[in-house]
Amino acid sequence: MGWMQGFPPPPDKLITQPDSVYFSFPKLRWSVCHLREFLPTEEIGRGLDAPVPLDYPEPHDFADLRQQIDALTFTPQNRDAEMTWEESLHANYTDGILILHRGRVVYERYFGCLEETGQHAIMSMTKSITGLLAEIMVVEGALDETALVREIIPEIGDSAFATATVRQVMDMTTGVKYSEDYSDPTADIWRYAAAASPLPKPEGYEGPDGYWEYLRQVGPEGAHGDAFHYKTINSDMLGWIISRVSGKSVTDLASERLWRPMGAEQSAYQTVDGKGVPFAGGGISAGLRDLGRLGQLMLNMGELNGVRVFPAEVVKNIRAGGDRSKFGDRFPTIGAGSYTSQWWVFHNDHGAYAARGVHGQTIYVDPTAEMVLVRLASFPQAQNGLIDPTSLPAYQAVAEFLMSQD
Amino acid sequence: MGWMQGFPPPPDKLITQPDSVYFSFPKLRWSVCHLREFLPTEEIGRGLDAPVPLDYPEPHDFADLRQQIDALTFTPQNRDAEMTWEESLHANYTDGILILHRGRVVYERYFGCLEETGQHAIMSMTKSITGLLAEIMVVEGALDETALVREIIPEIGDSAFATATVRQVMDMTTGVKYSEDYSDPTADIWRYAAAASPLPKPEGYEGPDGYWEYLRQVGPEGAHGDAFHYKTINSDMLGWIISRVSGKSVTDLASERLWRPMGAEQSAYQTVDGKGVPFAGGGISAGLRDLGRLGQLMLNMGELNGVRVFPAEVVKNIRAGGDRSKFGDRFPTIGAGSYTSQWWVFHNDHGAYAARGVHGQTIYVDPTAEMVLVRLASFPQAQNGLIDPTSLPAYQAVAEFLMSQD
The missing domain is CATH 1.20.58.710 (Methane Monooxygenase Hydroxylase; Chain G, domain 1)
Structure with a gap:
């Protein structure tokens, strides 16, 4: 894409303030990986210990899995023509995609501005981290x-x-x-x-x-x-609320309760307002694999790397979902779902639930397929309603493929 | 100090823009550990590998060393009365101090806003990192x-x-x-x-x-x-110059040539201007121990953890110093020193040289005593000329103490 390449970049490839410039398509294709270069931020620290590596198949098997998954086909919502998994990645302006099956990485690719050492804006997935911290405090009796x-x-x-x-x-x-x-x-x-x-x-x-x-x-x-x-x-x-009750910023809470215990390989960060308050509704940027760790922690009911990080009841409550009668019909791509503790619950056959952010961000947890899928993206429009039709059926196709491997 | 404590902090403890507010004493006592919360930054990435731990004495010996070093006395420049090492820490508004002897940590303390997982503004010590990268490129023939x-x-x-x-x-x-x-x-x-x-x-x-x-x-x-x-x-x-020649930002260069190979335990960061250009003259914040690793890399002539990170000639050139006849007399606390590749060379008996930043930042390398000393501070005034009188003789006293231990 050439954005911000060169010392200095040519004027037509330079990206600057304000956010109406740096966060509009196509510039946002670069900016989603570089928010800290525009805004003040607080660290969500990983601590100082060695990261806990993710589990990978042998290289040959890993390459094989990629080939099989890339070739999977599915029918997008409201369309007739089939699409391959790999086509869906491009259709959705995917920057990073990671799939874990039973705790093992089965698929991982980087595009656009993202690399394995990068951090990508997760937008409203931030809400799900805020909500998870709150749910932990509720279950533990602190809130x-x-x-x-x-x-x-x-x-x-x-x-x-x-x-x-x-x-x-x-x-x-x-x-x-x-x-x-x-x-x-x-x-x-x-x-x-x-x-x-x-x-x-x-x-x-x-x-x-x-x-x-x-x-x-x-x-x-x-x-x-x-x-x-x-x-x-x-x-x-x-x-x-959770900062007042705990006496800690949401960044410190996310570090202590999630990033450190899950053995994250990178610190994440969160944008702040002019008084140093982190944006709990959308400010986090994080690494692809660390979001995979977070999804795996959810799939494992609060356990990771043999350590109980929070009570299983936390995930049980989220998986159970919110009051479906209150969900309404404004999210046709999700259907009769619900929203609880800032997580989206699909109430589908697989019991899937997700963190979701505009421009195509998701952590999608499928307990039946024992699958965690993280997708980071820079889709031109914000609304996930435009992105879901070529995403949700694709996730289901991968889930079914992985279940067929057993 | 109470700065920025509470959700929200009381108005008289809140620190905000502009820099004339957040970077004036006493508020700077907090802000030196939190620059990223005021300014856009770029990461100097540590990579994804496990950090390489520093070497420590047994706890009992470590405590013993601390007691002995704290009690050391010295005579400040231009004064008659003696001072203890520990008194000098408080006199200089020390936030973090780390001393390595022959590659082993012999002293480490945190004060004020700094903790072991924090990053502290290193001010003009940034120049020495820019200069070191340039010297590496010169010796390697790239510049x-x-x-x-x-x-x-x-x-x-x-x-x-x-x-x-x-x-x-x-x-x-x-x-x-x-x-x-x-x-x-x-x-x-x-x-x-x-x-x-x-x-x-x-x-x-x-x-x-x-x-x-x-x-x-x-x-x-x-x-x-x-x-x-x-x-x-x-x-x-x-x-x-080094970005144009290498095709890489100074943050990427510092990551690739220093932070990754030295096994840093934290990523550092660097403030940027409105076009994303890192402040090569003063923008870095980093962890205390990682600056210790950098000092040790210098003391070891470019080797660390058994790996050659850059040619020994790089340090040899810096240690040799610049042209002393050009140094002038505007730095009376340093005396007849020199400045080369953005490092201060004392030309004293021990062959010491240093990175230095306003408000009391230093990496001080004493090749004779095989000592590396890092001091991070938030002294009320910027000028190191006010801080050196109770610092440089204190460093010399520790160096002599460590040599006496052999």
Whole structure:
């Protein structure tokens, strides 16, 4: 692609601020691997120990598996013509793809801006890490899911969040006003982005400064508990809650509870606002294989490398899913799914569930096939609804192939 | 200190942009460990292998050594009263101190904002890493130290750098106009900082954008080769030169040639300008022990953990020092020293040389005592001239103590 190649790069290959430039296609094809070069960040430290290597087949068997998986065919949603697995990688602007079967890597490829030592923006998969940390605290008894937000954070004041329960925040069933339509210039997302920006506020700016000030002035919309509304502010509210209760930033929590115990091979990082608060709704960048470790930790019900990292009940709760009656029909590619603890649950035959982020990011866990799949991508459009048709059936095809190998 | 404690921190403990706030004492006592939370950065990757552990004495012996070193006394420069080693640590606002003797850690302590998993700003010690990479390229024949800058970077144009040799840039004997007096609001350092800032340029800004644009418009002052002038722009000029010649950023070079082969336990990072160019004159933050590994690599003449990382001639050249007749008398705490390949050479009895950064950063290598000492600090004032009087004699005292142990 040639982005940012050369010392200096030619002007037409240079990528700079603001985010409307660096995070628009095709420049985002480079930027998804380089967010820290545009934004202040906090480390999610891997610690100082040796990484715990992933398990690989013999090279010959590994090459063989790749060939077989590349040739798998499937029928995309809403289409007639079949597609091969390998074609789907290109159709989805895949930057990195890793598949583990029974804890062993069976497929791993890098494209675009990603390499094995790189970190890729995982976008809203960040929410699933925030939610997992919260679920761990709930199961361990450190966080009361029935508590109201205002009992934990009194200064939330008159915000619509004040009277929501922790569980409603975790499952995004709060009744809070927040529009995330990127095509509407008056959408709340832009006010949120202005509050969150670590750059100095423009002259005359009078809005909230930082994620947490924004959350204190959110208005109501509908009633808490009525329905699932996918709104990023819930994730940042949850990040605030778990930081207040634990006395630790979400980056430190992710390091202590996940990255260190899982033997990660790279530290991850998380973007921060102008007051050093990590973006709990979308700020993490991480290595492909470390996300595979995280998925494997989920598949193994909280155990990895022979160590229990968190109680099995954590995954049991997430796998069980949220209230399907509240899920609605705004996610046709997922169908009658649910969302709980910031994870997407498909309620399909295989009991699959996933972390998902815009532009094609996913950790997809299939307990029946004992498969973990991580896909990092830079699809031109944000919406996963455009990416799922050539992704979800492809994942199912690989799952079935792996089950047929037994 | 309480900085940035709490979720959120109380207003009087919150540290934010701009740098005149976050990098002024006493806030800098926290910020020196958290630069990435204010600025965009690039990783200096450690790679994915297991770190190579440092060698430690048995715990009892280690504790014993610490007690003995803490009690050592010395006479500060220009003072009569003696001081203990331990008192000197506090006098110098030490955040981290590590001493290796014959490759084994004999002393290691953390204070203030630093812990063993943290990274600390090393300020102008960054120059010594840029200079070391350049010296490696010269010795390996990849970089011609007699070449003129304009032969390597034609677009340097009419800049005063155009007619300087690579060696003059490496040794800071160029005749270039650049004033670095922080107390003068019209000093060039402020125009340089404005060019380098990764924040969007203010309305109406017409100055250079980024380090390299600045370097293209530097005027002359004096003649190349006449005298040593400590000017940061030489280091960034050198960073540009080695990137152009190698086709790699200084962060990638530092990763490939230093951080990976030395078995670093943490990745380091480097701040960047608005075009992604790393600050080769001062942008690195790194872990205390990894800087110890770098010092040990120098002491061992380019070998570490039984592996030759670069030719011995590299260190031989640096140890030999620069032209002392050009050093002048502006560094009275150092005396009749020299500066070469961006390292300070003391030309003392022990043949010591050092990387040095403002606010008290140093890697101090004493070949006679076979000692490497790393000190990271957050001294209120920038100038090492204020810090040396209670530092350099203290280092000498430890060196003599270690030699007496043989």
